[in-house]
Amino acid sequence: MDIGIGISQQKNITSALEEALWQAKAQLGKEKINIAFLFSCPEFASPSLLKTLHLYLPHTPLVGASTLAVIFNSHIYRHSLALCLIHSENLKVSVAAVKDIQKRNAFLAGEELGTKLLQDFKFERRDFAMVFSNGLLEESSSLIRGLQDRLGTSFPLVGACASDNLRFKETYLYFNDELLTDGAVGILFGGKIIFNLSSRHGWKPLGKIRRITQSKGNILIKIDDRPAVSLYEDYFARDLPSLKKDLKYLSTLYPIGIYLEGEEEYLLRNILYIEDDGSLICQGDVPQDSTIRLMIGTKESCLSATQQATEELMRGISTSVSIKKQINIVFIFDSASRYVLLRRSAEEELKLVQNTVQKNIPNKLEYSDSNIPIIGLYTYGEQAPLKALYYMGKSHFHNQSIVLTTIGD
Amino acid sequence: MQNLLNLYQLSPFLLILTVIGLTVMLIFKMKKIEELNSYVAHLKRSLDEIDEQAKLILRTDIELNKIQEELDRKIIALYALQRISREISTTIDESEIFAHIKDSHIEDMGFEKALIFLWNEKKKKFTEVFNLGYNPQELESIIEDLDNDFYLKIMETNQTISSFSCSDEQLKEKIKNLFKVNSFVITPLLPKEGNRGFVFVGREAMDTMLTAGNEELIIIFANQLSQTLDNARLFEKTWQAQQELERKVEERTLQLSRALEEIKMISKRKSDFVSAVSHELRTPLTSIKGYASILLSEKLGQLPPAVKERLDKINRHSDELAQLVNNLLDISRIESGKISMKLEPLNLKEIIEEVVDLMNVQLKEKEIEFKFELSADVEYVLADRQQLERVFINLLGNAIKFTPAKGKISIRASSLDNLCQIDITDTGIGIPQESLGAIFDEFYRVDNPINQKVKGTGLGLSLVKRIVEAHGGSIWVRSKLNEGSTFSFTIPKPK
Numbered sequence: 053m054d055i056g057i058g059i060s061q062q063k064n065i066t067s068a069l070e071e072a073l074w075q076a077k078a079q080l081g082k083e084k085i086n087i088a089f090l091f092s093c094p095e096f097a098s099p100s101l102l103k104t105l106h107l108y109l110p111h112t113p114l115v116g117a118s119t120l121a122v123i124f125n126s127h128i129y130r131h132s133l134a135l136c137l138i139h140s141e142n143l144k145v146s147v148a149a150v151k152d153i154q155k156r157n158a159f160l161a162g163e164e165l166g167t168k169l170l171q172d173f174k175f176e177r178r179d180f181a182m183v184f185s186n187g188l189l190e191e192s193s194s195l196i197r198g199l200q201d202r203l204g205t206s207f208p209l210v211g212a213c214a215s216d217n218l219r220f221k222e223t224y225l226y227f228n229d230e231l232l233t234d235g236a237v238g239i240l241f242g243g244k245i246i247f248n249l250s251s252r253h254g255w256k257p258l259g260k261i262r263r264i265t266q267s268k269g270n271i272l273i274k275i276d277d278r279p280a281v282s283l284y285e286d287y288f289a290r291d292l293p294s295l296k297k298d299l300k301y302l303s304t305l306y307p308i309g310i311y312l313e314g315e316e317e318y319l320l321r322n323i324l325y326i327e328d329d330g331s332l333i334c335q336g337d338v339p340q341d342s343t344i345r346l347m348i349g350t351k352e353s354c355l356s357a358t359q360q361a362t363e364e365l366m367r368g369i370s371t372s373v374s375i376k377k378q379i380n381i382v383f384i385f386d387s388a389s390r391y392v393l394l395r396r397s398a399e400e401e402l403k404l405v406q407n408t409v410q411k412n413i414p415n416k417l418e419y420s421d422s423n424i425p426i427i428g429l430y431t432y433g434e435q436a437p438l439k440a441l442y443y444m445g446k447s448h449f450h451n452q453s454i455v456l457t458t459i460g461d
Numbered sequence: 462m463q464n465l466l467n468l469y470q471l472s473p474f475l476l477i478l479t480v481i482g483l484t485v486m487l488i489f490k491m492k493k494i495e496e497l498n499s500y501v502a503h504l505k506r507s508l509d510e511i512d513e514q515a516k517l518i519l520r521t522d523i524e525l526n527k528i529q530e531e532l533d534r535k536i537i538a539l540y541a542l543q544r545i546s547r548e549i550s551t552t553i554d555e556s557e558i559f560a561h562i563k564d565s566h567i568e569d570m571g572f573e574k575a576l577i578f579l580w581n582e583k584k585k586k587f588t589e590v591f592n593l594g595y596n597p598q599e600l601e602s603i604i605e606d607l608d609n610d611f612y613l614k615i616m617e618t619n620q621t622i623s624s625f626s627c628s629d630e631q632l633k634e635k636i637k638n639l640f641k642v643n644s645f646v647i648t649p650l651l652p653k654e655g656n657r658g659f660v661f662v663g664r665e666a667m668d669t670m671l672t673a674g675n676e677e678l679i680i681i682f683a684n685q686l687s688q689t690l691d692n693a694r695l696f697e698k699t700w701q702a703q704q705e706l707e708r709k710v711e712e713r714t715l716q717l718s719r720a721l722e723e724i725k726m727i728s729k730r731k732s733d734f735v736s737a738v739s740h741e742l743r744t745p746l747t748s749i750k751g752y753a754s755i756l757l758s759e760k761l762g763q764l765p766p767a768v769k770e771r772l773d774k775i776n777r778h779s780d781e782l783a784q785l786v787n788n789l790l791d792i793s794r795i796e797s798g799k800i801s802m803k804l805e806p807l808n809l810k811e812i813i814e815e816v817v818d819l820m821n822v823q824l825k826e827k828e829i830e831f832k833f834e835l836s837a838d839v840e841y842v843l844a845d846r847q848q849l850e851r852v853f854i855n856l857l858g859n860a861i862k863f864t865p866a867k868g869k870i871s872i873r874a875s876s877l878d879n880l881c882q883i884d885i886t887d888t889g890i891g892i893p894q895e896s897l898g899a900i901f902d903e904f905y906r907v908d909n910p911i912n913q914k915v916k917g918t919g920l921g922l923s924l925v926k927r928i929v930e931a932h933g934g935s936i937w938v939r940s941k942l943n944e945g946s947t948f949s950f951t952i953p954k955p956k
Contacts, residue, residue: 217573306523
């Protein structure tokens with residue numbers, strides 16, 4: 053597998069695109085490109101960007117999403133655009149997109165995406181799927197359930213919800229020459245590739261155990277028979293207007309954690325809005341009767357989770373096969389909440405990933421000359437499989453997590 | 462059961478015992494339940510207490526986080542300011558200064574929108590030189606609605622206005638609406654020279670409050686910018702002046718080199734002319750001298766004394782004229798490089814002694830005391846024998862000519878690196894200060910009683926100078942009127 057990554061911070065969209073493309077193509081050194089990933093800050097997201105790129109790469113399937121900053125190796129590039137080109141003789145990909153999710157049922161949109169992805173995969177081996185979706189979508193869990201309905205419940209799936217520059221106004225998705233806002237883009241990987249996934253967040257439970265006594269999809273109505281918002285009112289001694297004002301901040305640092313039997317970590321849920329009746333609108337599903345806790349995250353716990361996630365990822369590496377055949381690239385889907393929490397230490401997290409990956413390569417001689425390329429984006433929500441056997445690798449919607457994916461052939 | 466009843470009927474005592482036992486057990490259980498209840502209550506209380514502690518932890522944590530965040534923001538902002546300062550302070554091109562301010566710098570200082578305007582006095586409007594966060598249409602509408610007088614007044618009074626410190630609610634709202642922000646800082650840009658302007662930075666977000674720190678940071682930023690503008694403008698001015706100076710120097714150099722070319726051409730024409738004329742003069746002069754000699758030999762008949770006397774004069778003057786023509790020819794030959802010096806190692810002592818021998822009669826006639834000093838490290842010089850002799854004959858001849866009877870003349874030769882310096886000193890009448898600069902010029906003769914009496918070509922020293930220079934040496938003179946002169950020249954030594 054050959055990888056070419058280009059990145060540019062030029063202000064002019066066309067110049068930035070040309071610079072990134074030139075770098076990526078030069079690095080790839082191959083004419084044939086199986087798939088192109090485009091990650092860019094929201095100011096680059098324009099129809100002309102994709103039309104221009106399509107002129108340069110007319111036959112290459114392209115997917116991508118907007119991000120508050122591009123992650124490249126161990127650095128964060130704000131106001132940038134990155135293009136990642138992949139070539140492999142063993143890789144088969146299928147890409148598809150769905151639009152206007154909020155206007156219809158998110159579950160059905162997920163099903164449609166799954167159906168489209170499978171169209172090109174009649175007989176080949178399917179390995180795993182990656183999905184980029186609208187970062188402001190409330191029903192992300194439904195979308196994923198719809199997709200799983202077609203791909204298979206336990207089919208390995210990772211995903212990232214696009215982000216903007218923390219203004220939560222509009223996020224963008226890139227699909228071939230189209231710019232989507234309220235949509236989702238999927239990639240189905242198959243052929244003979246090797247992949248590894250892992251995810252963690254590092255938030256810890258605090259205070260009493262509580263129970264969801266009433267909920268519907270992603271709407272958390274009652275906790276211990278009281279309006280759900282009372283959880284935050286009690287803990288932070290704030291009234292409703294004050295909570296509403298500080299919600300983004302509070303929910304980023306102190307989300308709700310759903311206890312999952314057998315899982316090491318709680319499943320986190322950010323609060324998007326508070327209804328006047330005290331219901332909390334969450335970003336993912338909040339099943340009724342779940343045991344929940346209020347969660348707290350610190351820089352240390354966050355970084356330690358990143359370390360654990362990377363170590364876990366590298367435990368999947370076989371010692372009998374050359375590392376060059378197992379990891380050609382690492383994708384990072386990193387929650388924007390982590391960026392907010394870590395702030396000045398945000399690059400530390402990426403260095404930690406890079407160092408841990410390098411340190412855990414079984415044969416130290418390999419890759420000693422150059423690092424494995426790492427590319428990624430900041431997300432408003434992540435999809436990743438649960439680890440406990442009981443869940444049979446089923447992917448769930450997460451918040452505050454770092455999701456790592458390695459691909460090789 | 463029936464059996465048990467029968468048993469109790471048989472032994473009422475046993476019944477009593479059972480009742481007592483059961484009662485004791487009941488009491489015991491009751492006690493246990495009570496204990497458990499109290500334990501549960503205790504646990505519940507503990508949990509509640511832990512939960513209360515959790516609340517405390519959370520509230521403290523959120524405060525800590527906010528402080529930490531504020532601190533982080535400030536550190537990031539200061540770093541950004543430092544980065545901007547570093548990047549713009551080395552910029553000397555005014556148009557480049559604003560291009561060096563990156564969007565991320567402004568964002569790191571805590572603002573997502575920024576505009577920098579400079580006042581264009583000619584057009585009577587503000588021109589935008591930096592823009593972050595506005596598309597062309599938005600920018601156009603801002604410039605259109607900009608209250609020029611208000612911003613000019615801010616610049617005039619060096620006043621900073623921000624949503625944090627401004628108490629005029631109406632004004633605040635007006636600015637917020639114009640720039641479509643919820644908090645802002647506006648501060649003037651006041652370089653000492655040239656266009657002035659103002660910096661605007663703003664935030665859209667409602668949830669972050671502006672602080673005095675933000676305001677101060679932007680004032681520092683604007684000051685830094687003003688200073689950089691000043692530097693750039695000063696540099697531009699200096700550069701322009703230097704360019705002008707360079708242009709003038711170039712112009713003058715061109716004029717001078719043209720003049721020099723002209724002089725060279727004239728000088729060449731003069732040399733050519735002198736050379737041609739001298740050649741043409743030499744042939745008739747030879748004839749004149751030849752005929753005069755024939756007549757004087759009286760082979761053609763006896764000559765009356767008066768005729769003989771006149772013919773003598775003709776002969777002598779012809780000799781002088783021939784000398785003059787020869788000198789002139791030599792000068793022009795040396796000048797045009799037609800004479801090449803036949804350099805060879807020469808024993809300086811021998812040369813000088815030969816010349817002194819030649820001049821001995823005159824020295825004796827005037828009873829001049831002659832002294833010759835040769836330092837030990839000068840033995841040989843590298844020169845053309847004939848030409849070097851001419852130099853000595855000329856200089857020594859001049860010294861004898863201008864030294865009164867019983868005067869002194871000395872020749873001193875010393876070593877000077879790879880050169881030999883020869884000084885010929887006399888106690889003659891000396892050369893007036895004003896003539897010192899011209900005595901090596903052709904046909905220049907110092908105005909003194911001796912020169913008025915004794916004839917000369919005015920070419921001797923000129924020829925000497927050319928010979929010395931053709932050897933790669935130089936010649937100069939020191940003299941004091943009525944005290945004497947020292948002519949010094951250098952000539953190379955053999956390697």
